[in-house]
Structures are given as structure tokens and as C-alpha cells.
Amino acid sequence: MTDTVGERARAKAPGLGPVTPETHLAWILRRIPLLAPISVSLREAHGLTLAEDVTAPHALPLWDNSAMDGYAVRASNLATATPDTPVSLRIVGEVPAGSPADPELPTGTAVRIMTGAPLPSAADTVVPVEHTRGEHPGEQWAESSVAILRAPVPGAHVRRRGEDVSAGSILARSGDHLGARRIAALAAAGVSSVRVRPRPRIAVIATGSELRGPGETLSRGQIPESNSVLIASLLAEHGIVPETVTVNADDADAFGARLAELAPTVDVIITTGGVGPGRHDIVRIALEAEPGVRAVRVTVRPGQPQCAGSLRGGAWIFALPGNPVSAAVSCELFVLPALRHAQGRRDTQRPRLAATAEVGWRGASERLQVLPVRITVADGVLRCRPAVDPGGVSHAVGGHGSADGYALVAAERGDVAVGEQVDVILVDA
Incomplete structure (x- = not known):
């Protein structure tokens, strides 16, 4: 006589417990595997987690450059400048942003310079255009000579080569999350690709014979299904789009077959419902046949019954309670920290x-x-x-x-x- 998964499982104890939430999460984090690293372009890396340190290929800034629109000068030429006794300098060139020009700067001369432009090698200071006067009233920029109205501090308004980042220094570390600001910093330093851990491939299954889809007519005992929407949306808030989202009736053997089908194709399976001690709690019943999965009662309200572990087919499973708030709390306390950990994040929990x-x-x-x-x-x-x-x-x-x-x-x-x-x-x- 051949017994079924459900018949074998019903003869077993409903699981271990109770355990604290901290103990349950620690058990998960010790066992869930890290996702294998991949290389991606920086433009594809947003929301991912670095799998190795990133060093700066060159200094940032690349060269001494101007922090203001104004005039590149030698500060020693301007020690006596005041609004009443300005110092006049002859203009010998102009350097816009992106220009490779490096004009000479003899004594008594200045070079027009724009924000971000390389500082001429002979200059040591930038005087903002607001601190100057041109040849003609009302004109902001001078053409041939400029009057400097105040003595500048030597080195003023100059961004020095490497003052932000030196070549070879660590820009970001393994485990760092790649948000907009960090990605921009890497791009500014000349990084074009990074090694990251990918987002996990996830299947979501809501279980319950009482569940009905949007718009379906409800009979006595039936309810609208919301857990699959809930879990998929929680994942989306963390940049993860599930591979599949399905709803299963209360059939332990059919559910076990579905797990066997999915386990080799995804990294994580998240289910809701069917984890209690009841005769029709098909998720717990099916998972009794999985030696790498444990059922526990966690000392948390809501969300006490939990199943988690590795399936023989390869995927990791989180089997959460079916009540919607219990499922959401379980996701916050256990699933999302585990997914962050699998992606290599150091900050597995929200502040x-x-x-x-x-x-x-x-x-x-x-x-x-x-x-x-x-x-x-x-x-x-x-x-x-x-x-x-x-x-x-x-x-x-x-x-x-x-x-x-x-x-x-x-x-x-x-x-x-x-x-x-x-x-x-x-x-x-």
C-alpha cells in the first residue's frame, strides 16, 4: 500500500518550539546561502549589493579645478586689492569646463575660468567674478583687463586634485547597497562595472481553498485573496519582482508536487497559510517530508507559527501564517532580513x-x-x-x-x- 505525503506527515509532530524571534532569525541567517556574484554595468546596478570592494581607478577630482566662475590668478599679485584701490590685471586667456588649455600666467595677468575647468598650472587662486569689475559699467565679465576688488586668500575657490578621493582608495565595500548617491560617486570616479549579488528569484504561493480572486462571486466561507498581492508588493518595495505568483487550494500532495516543480527554478519560495497544527494545514503537512525545513512556534504576536528551511530541490522556503497581518509581520521580521542577507547586505534589518x-x-x-x-x-x-x-x-x-x-x-x-x-x-x- 502506497501512502501519500499527507498521510505520512499527519503521523508526525507539528514541529519545534517555542523559540524567540531573535533565535529564529539567527537560525535562518546561519543557513540561507548567499547568492552567487555577477558582474553588471554601473547603470544596471541600482538596488543591488556589492560583492567585493570597489577602488577608485583615478583621483577625484582628476586635476586642480575651479570651484567658481571667475578669474584664475596668482594671489601674491593681489595683496593690496580693495574696492577703493582695486588691482587691474590683464586677461591672457579663458578656460571653460572640459578644456585642456593650460595658459601661461605672467605677473600682472589673469585667466577667465569657469566652474569645473582645470586650473592653469601657474595659478594658485580663483577670484569669483562677483569680486571683480569689468571695463564698462554694468558688464559682468571683462574683455581685456579686470579690476580685482579685494585681496583673495591664497588657494581660495580651488578644488585640489584627489581632495575628494585619491586613486586606489576604497570607494565602497562589499555588502554596501548601491543607491543613487553611491552609484553616482562610483561613476564620478570612473568606475564602469561592479561585482554584485543579484536579486533573488522568488515564487509566491498563497494557499487556502477559501480564497477567491478579484471580482469572483463569494459564497459562504469564501474570502477575497489578498496575501499574494501583499507579499508581491512587499517584495516590490525592495526592488524584487517575483517570478511567479499563484494561489493553491488545500491539497497537500498537489502542493508538494508544486514545490518539487518550483524548487530547482527559483532561489526562494514564500507561501502564506497552512502552517498551523490543523488537519488541513497543507503547507506544514507537505513540508514534514522535507528534512531541511523546520516548523516552529515563535514567541511573537502576530505570526507565531513559522516554517523555514531548504528544500531538497534547491530553493529556500519561508512558509508564513495565512492571516494577512501575521504574514506581513513575518515578512518584516524574517523574510526581508534573510533576503538582504542572501544578497550580501550587512544591514539586514531596518532601523x-x-x-x-x-x-x-x-x-x-x-x-x-x-x-x-x-x-x-x-x-x-x-x-x-x-x-x-x-x-x-x-x-x-x-x-x-x-x-x-x-x-x-x-x-x-x-x-x-x-x-x-x-x-x-x-x-x-
């Missing part, structure tokens, strides 16, 4: 800031409470208040939709009083 509670609420006994909150800033102080009823969080998808972040209340803390400080994660600021 946590202190906020003042505008109202009091009940804590969660013996569990970390992750409460969706609305966040405001008043008089320079970050403030928060619950976006959902603290007594019924996991299913409150409507209130969750108005939340700006999550308040984190430690298991041993108890209730939160008005005016107390709590740590918050900003997720929609």
Missing part, C-alpha cells in the same frame, strides 16, 4: 527608532508584540498610536492598510502607557 505612545495599550504576555501603528511627528518628536485593535491584530487587514510602521513591545515589558517610549520600525514613511 528601529524610539517613538512616544500617544495612547496606552495592552501588551502580549510572553511574546514580542509587533503592533501596526500610525506614526506622526509633532514638535520634532516621533509619536505613534495603534492602527488596529491590539487585542485582535492578525486578521485586521483594513487597519493594517493605514499603518506607517510597527511598534515592538518586548515580551517582558507588559502594557504600554501613554507617554512611554517604544521602538518602531518605519515601513511606509
Whole structure:
């Protein structure tokens, strides 16, 4: 007699637990593999993570250059210049930005120069055009001679070669996230390509026979499906577009077959629903046959039941609870840090800031409470208040939709009083 995946699994214990959120995340981060590095052009690198240090191929700036529109001069010629007794200099050339010109600068002369243009080798200072007077009233620029109206400080308004970055210095390190500012810095220093870890290939599966798609007629016991939209959107906020997004009915063997099909083709599978101890919790049942996956009860509210680990087919799986807020909290606490880690990020978690509670609420006994909150800033102080009823969080998808972040209340803390400080994660600021 041949038994099925579901029949074999139902005979097994529902999993380990309880474990703290910190312990569960640490277990994941120790095991989830890093994605293999690839080389990409700098224009393709936005949002990715460096897999190796990047050094400057040349100095930045490349040469001494002007920080202002004005006149390149020798400061020693102008020690006596004042508005009442200006010093007149003969103009012997002009250097616009991008010009290779390096005009001579005999005593008593000046060169018109524009912002970013290379400083003539004989000059040591730039006098802004605003500190000068031309030959004719009302004209900003002089043609043949310029009157300098004040004595400049030697070296003023000159950007020195290498003062920003020296050739060979480290511009960015392995594990750095490539945002707009860092990419611009690399481009300015002459970097054209980088070694990065790619975005993970992800499949999203929402499970539940009660789920119906947008616009479908709902019968008794059926509900609109939102978790696949939720998870795909959370990934999109981090620059990841899932390879596939599907909805599966409560059939453990069909689900197991789907996992076997997907596991060799993606890096990560994220599922929602079916991870509890119930007879129809098909995700947990199917995953009982996977030795690299563990089921735990995490001391967090919401999001207590969790399954995570490596599938025999190759992919890593995160099996999250089916209640929408539980799935979102699980994604924030465990999935997104793990995906950042797999991409080589050092900053695997979002910053946590202190906020003042505008109202009091009940804590969660013996569990970390992750409460969706609305966040405001008043008089320079970050403030928060619950976006959902603290007594019924996991299913409150409507209130969750108005939340700006999550308040984190430690298991041993108890209730939160008005005016107390709590740590918050900003997720929609």
C-alpha cells in the first residue's frame, strides 16, 4: 500500500518550539546561502549589493579645478586689492569646463575660468567674478583687463586634485547597497562595472481553498485573496519582482508536487497559510517530508507559527501564517532580513527608532508584540498610536492598510502607557 505525503506527515509532530524571534532569525541567517556574484554595468546596478570592494581607478577630482566662475590668478599679485584701490590685471586667456588649455600666467595677468575647468598650472587662486569689475559699467565679465576688488586668500575657490578621493582608495565595500548617491560617486570616479549579488528569484504561493480572486462571486466561507498581492508588493518595495505568483487550494500532495516543480527554478519560495497544527494545514503537512525545513512556534504576536528551511530541490522556503497581518509581520521580521542577507547586505534589518505612545495599550504576555501603528511627528518628536485593535491584530487587514510602521513591545515589558517610549520600525514613511 502506497501512502501519500499527507498521510505520512499527519503521523508526525507539528514541529519545534517555542523559540524567540531573535533565535529564529539567527537560525535562518546561519543557513540561507548567499547568492552567487555577477558582474553588471554601473547603470544596471541600482538596488543591488556589492560583492567585493570597489577602488577608485583615478583621483577625484582628476586635476586642480575651479570651484567658481571667475578669474584664475596668482594671489601674491593681489595683496593690496580693495574696492577703493582695486588691482587691474590683464586677461591672457579663458578656460571653460572640459578644456585642456593650460595658459601661461605672467605677473600682472589673469585667466577667465569657469566652474569645473582645470586650473592653469601657474595659478594658485580663483577670484569669483562677483569680486571683480569689468571695463564698462554694468558688464559682468571683462574683455581685456579686470579690476580685482579685494585681496583673495591664497588657494581660495580651488578644488585640489584627489581632495575628494585619491586613486586606489576604497570607494565602497562589499555588502554596501548601491543607491543613487553611491552609484553616482562610483561613476564620478570612473568606475564602469561592479561585482554584485543579484536579486533573488522568488515564487509566491498563497494557499487556502477559501480564497477567491478579484471580482469572483463569494459564497459562504469564501474570502477575497489578498496575501499574494501583499507579499508581491512587499517584495516590490525592495526592488524584487517575483517570478511567479499563484494561489493553491488545500491539497497537500498537489502542493508538494508544486514545490518539487518550483524548487530547482527559483532561489526562494514564500507561501502564506497552512502552517498551523490543523488537519488541513497543507503547507506544514507537505513540508514534514522535507528534512531541511523546520516548523516552529515563535514567541511573537502576530505570526507565531513559522516554517523555514531548504528544500531538497534547491530553493529556500519561508512558509508564513495565512492571516494577512501575521504574514506581513513575518515578512518584516524574517523574510526581508534573510533576503538582504542572501544578497550580501550587512544591514539586514531596518532601523528601529524610539517613538512616544500617544495612547496606552495592552501588551502580549510572553511574546514580542509587533503592533501596526500610525506614526506622526509633532514638535520634532516621533509619536505613534495603534492602527488596529491590539487585542485582535492578525486578521485586521483594513487597519493594517493605514499603518506607517510597527511598534515592538518586548515580551517582558507588559502594557504600554501613554507617554512611554517604544521602538518602531518605519515601513511606509
